[in-house]
Amino acid sequence: MTGWKPVFARTRQARRLPYSDSLGSLSAQMPKTFFITTAIYYTNSSPHVGHAYEMVLADVIARYHRLKGEKVFFLTGVDQHGQKVQQSAAKAGIAPADFVKDITQKFVDLGKKLDVRYDEWAETISERHKKVVRGILQRLFDEGQIYKDKQSGYYSVRQEQFLTDKERGSDGQFGLEWGEIEFREEENYYFKLSQHKDWLSHYLNSRADAVIPDFRQTELRNAVEKISGDLCISRPKSRLDWGIELPFDKDFVTYVWFDALTNYISFAGYDPNATAVAIGLRPVGLESLGTAHRAVATAGFEAQPPEFREKWPALQIIGKDILVPAHGIYWLIMLHAIGFPEDQMPQLLVHGWWNLGGAKMSKSIGNIIDPFVLADKYGSDALRYYLMSEIATGSDADFSEGLLVADYNHALANTLGNLVNRTLNMIHRFRQGVINSISLATLAESEVRSHVQTWSEDELEAGRTFYKNKFADFRPSNALSAPLARALACNALVEISAPWNLAKDKQQQKLLDAVLYHLAESLRIIAIWISPVLPRAAHGIFDQLNWKMELSGKEERFSLADAEWGKLPDGHVVGKPVPLFPRIEP
Ligand code: MSP
Numbered sequence: 001m002t003g004w005k006p007v008f009a010r011t012r013q014a015r016r017l018p019y020s021d022s023l024g025s026l027s028a029q030m031p032k033t034f035f036i037t038t039a040i041y042y043t044n045s046s047p048h049v050g051h052a053y054e055m056v057l058a059d060v061i062a063r064y065h066r067l068k069g070e071k072v073f074f075l076t077g078v079d080q081h082g083q084k085v086q087q088s089a090a091k092a093g094i095a096p097a098d099f100v101k102d103i104t105q106k107f108v109d110l111g112k113k114l115d116v117r118y119d120e121w122a123e124t125i126s127e128r129h130k131k132v133v134r135g136i137l138q139r140l141f142d143e144g145q146i147y148k149d150k151q152s153g154y155y156s157v158r159q160e161q162f163l164t165d166k167e168r169g170s171d172g173q174f175g176l177e178w179g180e181i182e183f184r185e186e187e188n189y190y191f192k193l194s195q196h197k198d199w200l201s202h203y204l205n206s207r208a209d210a211v212i213p214d215f216r217q218t219e220l221r222n223a224v225e226k227i228s229g230d231l232c233i234s235r236p237k238s239r240l241d242w243g244i245e246l247p248f249d250k251d252f253v254t255y256v257w258f259d260a261l262t263n264y265i266s267f268a269g270y271d272p273n274a275t276a277v278a279i280g281l282r283p284v285g286l287e288s289l290g291t292a293h294r295a296v297a298t299a300g301f302e303a304q305p306p307e308f309r310e311k312w313p314a315l316q317i318i319g320k321d322i323l324v325p326a327h328g329i330y331w332l333i334m335l336h337a338i339g340f341p342e343d344q345m346p347q348l349l350v351h352g353w354w355n356l357g358g359a360k361m362s363k364s365i366g367n368i369i370d371p372f373v374l375a376d377k378y379g380s381d382a383l384r385y386y387l388m389s390e391i392a393t394g395s396d397a398d399f400s401e402g403l404l405v406a407d408y409n410h411a412l413a414n415t416l417g418n419l420v421n422r423t424l425n426m427i428h429r430f431r432q433g434v435i436n437s438i439s440l441a442t443l444a445e446s447e448v449r450s451h452v453q454t455w456s457e458d459e460l461e462a463g464r465t466f467y468k469n470k471f472a473d474f475r476p477s478n479a480l481s482a483p484l485a486r487a488l489a490c491n492a493l494v495e496i497s498a499p500w501n502l503a504k505d506k507q508q509q510k511l512l513d514a515v516l517y518h519l520a521e522s523l524r525i526i527a528i529w530i531s532p533v534l535p536r537a538a539h540g541i542f543d544q545l546n547w548k549m550e551l552s553g554k555e556e557r558f559s560l561a562d563a564e565w566g567k568l569p570d571g572h573v574v575g576k577p578v579p580l581f582p583r584i585e586p
Contacts, residue, residue, distance in 0.1 A: 034065040034072045035314040037264050037346075039322060040079040040122050043103040044088040045363040047110045049399060050319070050354045052371035053387045057351060057476070058317045059116040060388060063532035064471045067560045073311045075267055076111070077122025078104050079260045081253075083160050083235075086242040096242045100125065113375045114384060115535050117555065122263040124244075133254060133262045134247040135272025136338055137233075141248050145192045145337055146233065148249075152185035160256065162232070189234040189252060196333040197227045203332065203342055211328065212474065213394040216320065216350040220328040231330060233258050261331045264316065264346070269308035272338075274300075300339045313346045321360075323350050349474055352396035354387075361399065369399055378584065381534045382408045388476045388533045405586050412537070415487045416526070417581035420541055422494060423519040424577035430503045435520050436513040437570035443511055448497040452518045455489050456565050460525070464563065467529055476533055483529040490522050520545060521568050531558040537580055546575040 038058045062074040080100040089099035154163045158179025211217035234252040243253030356367040386404040391397035463482040470479035502512040531538035551557035
């Protein structure tokens with residue numbers, strides 16, 4: 001298990017996050033929204049555990065920001081166009097539109113099943129999205145940043161790109177990863193990617209946390225050095241018609257990144273026309289406009305609707321396979337080309353892969369684990385817990401159902417579930433469900449008193465700092481150590497204080513009250529801290545504590561500001577225990 005000890009290491013200060021960037025005049029009017037996205041999922045096959053992980057990771061980070069009291073905009077969704085989808089639909093003998101409907105529903109169902117609470121759902125076949133994609137393409141075409149050219153060469157059908165000699169292995173052949181290769185000659189539209197190479201290098205050198213973790217930023221920097229040539233952004237309709245038609249040539253559709261990547265802004269209120277009008281677009285080459293163009297283009301960004309600028313830039317969660325070149329190169333350059341200033345560049349949080357038997361879980365290899373089956377078998381919280389605790393953000397992990405069960409039994413059933421159960425049972429048995437708040441100063445010195453005091457003061461502070469730092473570093477697996485350490489310490493307190501003995505001793509009644517209060521109050525704080533990862537269990541604990549019942553079921557029930565000691569009032573009556581995490585027999 002990762003980082004699951006009561007050790008509160010000092011971590012570096014929270015980094016500057018995109019949502020804290022200055023917004024000029026907007027900032028005076030409203031607090032900035034924390035905007036978080038996932039990649040959008042291909043609708044050529046059903047979701048697997050890798051997709052579930054990414055959605056849950058984003059959901060956990062989004063929930064943490066809501067817990068801090070921030071306004072959050074969480075965008076996720078599906079990537080519905082393209083060759084893979086067209087081919088899969090043809091194979092199934094269904095029209096692409098019907099095919100994607102079916103798979104899209106599965107991703108929607110996955111979100112529901114795993115309690116992923118997003119604010120907007122992206123579907124790239126929607127008119128809203130197509131309008132933005134066309135607007136951006138038209139603008140770049142008018143500016144001379146998109147041009148038509150003929151290309152011939154070897155083409156990878158699987159990776160959907162022309163191959164150059166750079167892609168050949170040491171044996172001179174194209175490797176198996178490229179799948180079927182064919183020779184093609186075709187006219188297409190190209191985006192002048194390479195003319196932005198210097199800008200991208202400069203940007204990456206000037207912002208150390210453009211990509212997280214650090215080693216991914218280094219990987220991206222190296223890749224930028226190798227940029228040569230431009231980006232093909234179209235396919236002739238004769239070959240692919242399941243896409244968004246180019247606004248300036250009806251014989252072509254755009255392919256594929258201008259469609260997919262644009263979702264991050266099209267579903268957040270970006271308006272290509274606002275910028276185009278603001279900069280007084282004219283069809284001339286970018287080079288000829290020089291620095292004057294830059295100034296107006298940035299001014300154009302200011303013309304974006306407030307509802308967009310109030311959210312953007314986003315924290316974007318993606319897997320390591322789509323950093324280079326898609327997000328790290330194409331996306332950042334696209335944004336730059338349409339006038340997004342440097343302080344409006346998104347931050348990329350790159351996660352690793354869930355593997356099975358050492359290989360990336362993927363439909364094409366056929367080694368996928370179905371998240372629906374796991375959630376039905378063990379519950380959504382159990383799966384969320386496993387996905388968050390057994391992978392360090394940025395690294396890979398091998399999926400193991402055995403470990404899922406072992407983690408669940410150890411942390412959730414034996415530690416947390418047991419604590420809830422025994423605490424409430426004891427409060428009912430010894431105090432008829434009532435907890436009494438006792439001043440520790442009135443108690444005689446003892447090991448129990450000192451434990452209670454340390455964990456309600458120093459350790460609470462250390463735990464809180466640790467928890468916040470780990471979330472600031474996007475490490476929910478480590479952040480979970482804070483509530484779990486507290487649960488372990490509470491279980492230890494039960495052992496060292498033996499409330500069943502205190503109950504028999506008239507002299508110890510105040511100490512018994514102090515112990516019971518400590519356990520209940522710790523559970524309240526634990527519930528708040530686990531709520532981003534284990535929302536159901538957090539509600540379960542609050543319900544059983546009979547706390548904030550008026551907000552039962554609602555996320556607003558939890559607030560980090562409430563994770564302060566002593567909020568349960570003297571005389572509070574707790575509810576009856578209901579098993580939260582029944583033990584799973586392996
Ligand atoms: N549609 C593109 C992304 C477009 S974003 C504008 C795509 N789709 S995907 O369905 O193949 O992958 C979506 C996300 O799931 C990616 O971030 C990818 O890294 C992630 N995962 C897919 N398989 C994965 C694992 N086995 N493990 C962890 N995440 C992986 O790429």
